[in-house]
Ligand SMILES: [Zn+2]
């Protein structure tokens with residue numbers, strides 16, 4: 205059913221907070237659907253958001269290739285030219301102001 209050149213990645217928006225996200229199936233053996241936030245993280249933010257169950261992904265793209273999430277493992281280059289993103293989490297609901 206997939207079109208030629210399709211990578212399974214699709215731009216979409218979070219149904220809850222409308223943030224731009226990228227959903228992609230990662231991994232061949234233990235396939236995992238990742239919902240990545242498309243806002244690139246600074247090196248400081250990458251350290252701040254890192255948790256055991258929250259991975260940092262490298263958002264690779266080329267002129268003729270679709271965007272693709274790659275796991276940033278131990279040997280990931282420090283001077284990587286691609287933006288790094290993390291799993292999307294909806295921000296806390298806007299507090300209602302009663303003034
Ligand atoms: Zn990278």
Ligand SMILES: [Zn+2]
Nearest residue numbers: 218220221294
């Ligand atoms: Zn959301």
